[in-house]
Amino acid sequence: MMLLAKAALGLGGTLVLAGAYTFREGLIRVDVDEYRAGGSHVHMWVPAAMVPMAMHFVPKHALCDAAQRAREVLPAIHAFAKELKKLRDVDLIEVSDGDEHAQFRTRSGNLQVDVDSPDEHVHLRVPLITLDDVVGQLEESAPGA
Amino acid sequence: MFPRNRVLAMRTALVASMLLALLPVRAPAQGTTPTKTGPSTSSAAAEKGERWLHVRVISTDGKSETVRVNVPLELAEKVLPAVNHDRLHAGKVRIDRSEMNDIDLRALMEAIRTAKEGEYVTVEDSDNDVRVAKQGNQLTIHVLDKSGSKKPQVEVKVPVKVIDALLSSGKEELDLVAALHALGAEGDTELVSVKDSESTVRVWLDSKSVAD
Numbered sequence: 001m002m003l004l005a006k007a008a009l010g011l012g013g014t015l016v017l018a019g020a021y022t023f024r025e026g027l028i029r030v031d032v033d034e035y036r037a038g039g040s041h042v043h044m045w046v047p048a049a050m051v052p053m054a055m056h057f058v059p060k061h062a063l064c065d066a067a068q069r070a071r072e073v074l075p076a077i078h079a080f081a082k083e084l085k086k087l088r089d090v091d092l093i094e095v096s097d098g099d100e101h102a103q104f105r106t107r108s109g110n111l112q113v114d115v116d117s118p119d120e121h122v123h124l125r126v127p128l129i130t131l132d133d134v135v136g137q138l139e140e141s142a143p144g145a
Numbered sequence: 146m147f148p149r150n151r152v153l154a155m156r157t158a159l160v161a162s163m164l165l166a167l168l169p170v171r172a173p174a175q176g177t178t179p180t181k182t183g184p185s186t187s188s189a190a191a192e193k194g195e196r197w198l199h200v201r202v203i204s205t206d207g208k209s210e211t212v213r214v215n216v217p218l219e220l221a222e223k224v225l226p227a228v229n230h231d232r233l234h235a236g237k238v239r240i241d242r243s244e245m246n247d248i249d250l251r252a253l254m255e256a257i258r259t260a261k262e263g264e265y266v267t268v269e270d271s272d273n274d275v276r277v278a279k280q281g282n283q284l285t286i287h288v289l290d291k292s293g294s295k296k297p298q299v300e301v302k303v304p305v306k307v308i309d310a311l312l313s314s315g316k317e318e319l320d321l322v323a324a325l326h327a328l329g330a331e332g333d334t335e336l337v338s339v340k341d342s343e344s345t346v347r348v349w350l351d352s353k354s355v356a357d
Contacts, residue, residue, distance in 0.1 A: 075227035083220040090354050094213040 022047040029125040048130040067142035081132040196329040206343040218329045236322030297341035304331050
């Protein structure tokens with residue numbers, strides 16, 4: 001009985017800690033709804049803390065290849081994410097054209113892209129810290145880094 | 146609860162709280178509302194002395210097209226040097242002298258800087274009104290096209306210090322970062338205004354993160 005209580009307590013504590021760490025960095029949220037025949041509907045919520053961890057399991061050559069292809073834009077994205085983290089909630093770009101509406105903004109430490117049109121709705125939310133981490137890891141994986 | 150269980154629970158809570166405290170402090174998680182009940186973003190930006198570049202394109206012909214861009218100058222200053230594409234490298238744009246029709250921009254600017262304030266060019270005919278003037282350390286260009294149906298009216302104001310900074314790196318380059326830095330030192334300024342019968346375009350600088 002005693003042993004069981006200890007095991008349950010240990011497991012519960014581990015789960016609480018793992019949950020707290022996982023959700024500490026927020027969620028990556030992707031929502032895509034296409035309003036047409038055969039249109040796709042994607043709704044994905046991924047704990048942001050998992051992404052940098054998952055990148056450690058990506059084969060080195062694949063990361064190296066991705067970094068090589070994106071090498072021209074990586075420093076700019078890195079600088080952009082780093083600077084955006086310093087800002088409070090801001091609406092950076094907003095485009096409206098009749099029924100179509102697109103927004104690029106930051107909210108509570110997240111980069112948020114929202115596109116609404118009669119044909120589709122796309123909503124993307126990525127914690128800036130994750131964006132910075134991922135780009136940083138890609139830069140480190142680049143050949144000659 | 147047994148005393149041993151209580152001690153175990155206390156130890157677990159202690160270890161858990163220590164581990165949580167040792168985790169790196171990160172931005173607030175998604176979905177959480179900021180607890181800070183500070184000033185609004187625009188007034189906070191003003192307090193911090195941030196300078197924002199705003200662009201507005203508003204369609205006035207009933208199509209309800211609008212474009213709003215708000216960029217902190219500091220962000221642009223930091224990101225531009227990291228962009229290396231085509232003619233843009235390290236925050237500088239390489240210019241081809243042949244495209245400038247062999248005009249020496251530096252000499253031209255030196256002449257403008259040392260010249261007295263006043264109107265330098267005034268052209269008025271049936272098709273266009275063009276005015277180039279130096280007023281209060283600003284170069285002002287005003288163009289009114291009277292020939293087309295849209296009758297666009299363009300007004301550009303560029304602080305002389307910004308042009309100086311733009312031309313500071315060399316004859317074959319425009320230093321965008323230095324120009325942005327110089328722009329940041331200016332007060333609230335309307336830089337570009339284009340009005341025609343279909344749309345209005347405004348580019349201006351102020352200390353608010355949001356525009357009216």
